[in-house]
Amino acid sequence: MSNTTEFEIKKPKVDLNYASEKKPVASDPSPEAKPLPKVTIDGKTYEFKPGDTIMQVAERYKVHEEIPRYCYHPGMPIAGTCRMCTVEVEKAPKLMTSCSTPAADGMVVHTRSDKVLKSRTGVMEFLLTNHPLDCPVCDKAGECELQDYNYEYGPGTSNFKEEKRVFEEATTKKLSDQVTLNMNRCVHCERCVRFTDDVTKTNDLVMVNRGWHKELEATTEAGLTNDYQGCLTDFCPVGALTWNDFRFKKRSWFLSKKPSICDRCSKGCNIEVHSDAEVVYRYVPIHNEMVNGHWMCDSGRSSYNDLMNPMRVISPLMNHQNGLHSTTLQALLGELSIQLKNASSVQLVIGTDATREEAALLKDKFPSILGKNVSVSYFNGTAGVTSSADDKKMDNLLKMKDLTPNTKGVEEQGISPLSQGEVSSDIVIVFRNGRAGIPKMKAGQKVILWGVWNHDEIKTLSSQTVLGVIAGLATIEKEGSFKNTDGIVQKFHPAIVHKGGALSAHQVVNMWKSLN
Amino acid sequence: MATINVSKKYTVKEKTYLPAILIGMKITMKRFLQGFLLRKHDTILYPEKKRDYSDRFRGMHFISVDKNKTENCTACYLCETVCPAECIHIVADERDEDQNPYGVKKEKKPVSFDIDSLRCCFCGFCEEACPKDAIKLSTNYELAVSSREEAIYDLDHLKREMNGRSEK
Numbered sequence: 001m002s003n004t005t006e007f008e009i010k011k012p013k014v015d016l017n018y019a020s021e022k023k024p025v026a027s028d029p030s031p032e033a034k035p036l037p038k039v040t041i042d043g044k045t046y047e048f049k050p051g052d053t054i055m056q057v058a059e060r061y062k063v064h065e066e067i068p069r070y071c072y073h074p075g076m077p078i079a080g081t082c083r084m085c086t087v088e089v090e091k092a093p094k095l096m097t098s099c100s101t102p103a104a105d106g107m108v109v110h111t112r113s114d115k116v117l118k119s120r121t122g123v124m125e126f127l128l129t130n131h132p133l134d135c136p137v138c139d140k141a142g143e144c145e146l147q148d149y150n151y152e153y154g155p156g157t158s159n160f161k162e163e164k165r166v167f168e169e170a171t172t173k174k175l176s177d178q179v180t181l182n183m184n185r186c187v188h189c190e191r192c193v194r195f196t197d198d199v200t201k202t203n204d205l206v207m208v209n210r211g212w213h214k215e216l217e218a219t220t221e222a223g224l225t226n227d228y229q230g231c232l233t234d235f236c237p238v239g240a241l242t243w244n245d246f247r248f249k250k251r252s253w254f255l256s257k258k259p260s261i262c263d264r265c266s267k268g269c270n271i272e273v274h275s276d277a278e279v280v281y282r283y284v285p286i287h288n289e290m291v292n293g294h295w296m297c298d299s300g301r302s303s304y305n306d307l308m309n310p311m312r313v314i315s316p317l318m319n320h321q322n323g324l325h326s327t328t329l330q331a332l333l334g335e336l337s338i339q340l341k342n343a344s345s346v347q348l349v350i351g352t353d354a355t356r357e358e359a360a361l362l363k364d365k366f367p368s369i370l371g372k373n374v375s376v377s378y379f380n381g382t383a384g385v386t387s388s389a390d391d392k393k394m395d396n397l398l399k400m401k402d403l404t405p406n407t408k409g410v411e412e413q414g415i416s417p418l419s420q421g422e423v424s425s426d427i428v429i430v431f432r433n434g435r436a437g438i439p440k441m442k443a444g445q446k447v448i449l450w451g452v453w454n455h456d457e458i459k460t461l462s463s464q465t466v467l468g469v470i471a472g473l474a475t476i477e478k479e480g481s482f483k484n485t486d487g488i489v490q491k492f493h494p495a496i497v498h499k500g501g502a503l504s505a506h507q508v509v510n511m512w513k514s515l516n
Numbered sequence: 517m518a519t520i521n522v523s524k525k526y527t528v529k530e531k532t533y534l535p536a537i538l539i540g541m542k543i544t545m546k547r548f549l550q551g552f553l554l555r556k557h558d559t560i561l562y563p564e565k566k567r568d569y570s571d572r573f574r575g576m577h578f579i580s581v582d583k584n585k586t587e588n589c590t591a592c593y594l595c596e597t598v599c600p601a602e603c604i605h606i607v608a609d610e611r612d613e614d615q616n617p618y619g620v621k622k623e624k625k626p627v628s629f630d631i632d633s634l635r636c637c638f639c640g641f642c643e644e645a646c647p648k649d650a651i652k653l654s655t656n657y658e659l660a661v662s663s664r665e666e667a668i669y670d671l672d673h674l675k676r677e678m679n680g681r682s683e684k
Contacts (some may be wrong), residue, residue, distance in 0.1 A: 088602065133594075134623075135647075136590050136592030136647045136648065137590045137592065137623050137624045140590075171623075172610075172623055182623075247610065248591070248608045248609055248610055248624050249608075251592075251593045251597070253597065254593075254597075
């Protein structure tokens with residue numbers, strides 16, 4: 001199961017600010033005239049585009065598993081400092097770093113010769129001289145590149161007899177509220193430094209001192225200030241940088257991993273939902289060049305907390321004697337049907353966090369079930385955003401102004417936005433999935449809530465009369481598609497199974513239909 | 517249908533029962549006299565006296581503590597991972613820095629560490645997996661409890677100062 005991306009427009013103008021994209025690629029005036037150059041890697045010949053490095057060619061054709069690397073990351077500029085990715089190139093006097101050596105026509109490369117493996121063993125031994133043996137405590141254990149490569153290439157023994165280096169102060173140092181640094185574990189790949197220099201351009205981190213004393217430090221007193229700090233903890237190959245929200249919560253090998261889409265803003269970043277026993281522990285971005293590249297922002301990353309909020313309504317609630325009480329969905333829908341039939345006018349407000357399928361269902365099929373005229377409109381609720389035209393980039397990377405995922409997709413269904421203060425019908429049905437805002441309503445307004453709500457939000461509606469709450473599924477619990485701000489339609493499947501009493505909009509509509 | 521008669525004919529000696537009773541009484545008197553006169557018993561006076569078990573016997577679990585009475589466990593979940601009976605349940609958290617005398621080694625702590633001894637099969641895999649020598653199985657075999665709740669050992673129950681595998 002994977003996210004499918006349907007490209008509606010040919011090439012969206014997404015400036016992902018990839019540093020690696022900026023690498024000058026030797027342009028060939030007539031690519032068809034000349035055959036593509038060829039490189040031989042491990043006995044097989046592959047065609048490549050001029051300008052590709054050996055690593056990129058090997059990556060594209062999936063030669064072996066992968067060439068081991070610490071400093072190389074496809075979303076960042078090349079450093080060539082860790083020496084883990086060295087390969088043997090015939091006729092070259094020494095081993096070459098595959099991440100920074102451009103492939104050349106007729107080049108013969110060996111990625112697993114004895115000489116290469118011996119070099120990797122040496123590199124591993126040097127990296128492990130000072131690395132503490134604290135895998136039981138380290139959160140990275142199980143998904144650690146140092147662990148993995150040590151099993152594959154490590155020497156197994158060490159000639160290092162001296163005391164290991166300990167950074168007393170930086171053993172558990174909070175770089176910000178979200179990220180903790182343990183400098184003892186660092187292997188000095190400097191991915192984090194290059195990330196803040198070239199991707200977020202905030203220049204938050206720097207390596208101070210040299211050699212044995214080389215240490216990562218924040219450049220300002222405030223520590224890390226960028227909005228993409230979670231990415232540092234994703235690509236840190238060891239457990240030096242850890243995400244506080246996930247720190248010590250779960251060991252990585254217990255997590256089951258399913259793809260989904262982040263619904264925190266209109267960008268629609270591709271994510272992997274890491275859960276155990278249907279409890280979500282974290283979101284991690286998946287690489288998608290067209291949408292989010294390798295990254296995702298911190299507010300999106302921690303947005304699973306809203307979903308796992310114990311205050312979330314996960315069973316149908318009915319108004320009885322001025323209080324909301326848990327009930328069955330059939331009883332609730334039966335009661336609401338009577339109320340809606342007697343109402344003089346009914347209005348349906350769809351939040352822009354509904355999927356395209358839900359919006360179509362609610363607009364086309366839902367009014368016919370009630371058997372009366374329902375005015376349908378959508379509501380975004382983000383400050384300063386009423387329609388997709390108001391959406392704009394908030395920084396040079398991913399963050400968007402619109403904090404709902406599907407404004408374009410709802411507009412596509414021919415639904416018009418709700419103008420402020422238009423909620424004037426006898427009964428209003430508000431359908432939202434926890435991301436769109438709640439429209440302003442006059443005191444005493446009768447309202448039916450549908451979708452993802454929590455009790456704190458319902459408390460803000462104390463001056464209105466809430467007739468009932470129909471609990472719905474959140475984005476990662478259901479199937480559907482979003483159209484993001486660049487016009488890319490992204491489909492997603494359930495990443496976790498909902499364990500409460502909430503049902504999808506289709507199931508609720510079908511049940512409602514069978515009652516009438 | 518033909519049947520096979522398996523009943524046997526009893527002899528006069530068997531029919532009278534008396535010789536068999538006398539043989540039985542002879543054994544009883546032999547044991548009685550051995551115990552009464554020579555003080556030679558096959559049973560022991562449990563619980564005042566206890567049998568010697570092998571040091572390798574796997575009985576009740578315990579978590580070893582260091583000299584500061586802090587548990588050696590760092591909540592690495594390896595025992596929970598390896599446990600075939602799925603009877604170990606750990607919740608981890610960060611240890612307070614002032615309770616952190618050994619720096620990085622004790623950065624993490626178990627907030628709760630429960631062993632459901634009713635599910636446990638005493639295989640000793642947890643002991644084998646533990647990288648800190650924290651969880652161990654003692655030679656204590658007296659596991660009787662008066663309620664099911666008591667059979668779930670929590671951290672306070674497990675944390676005991678131990679001398680080797682036997683209790684101090």
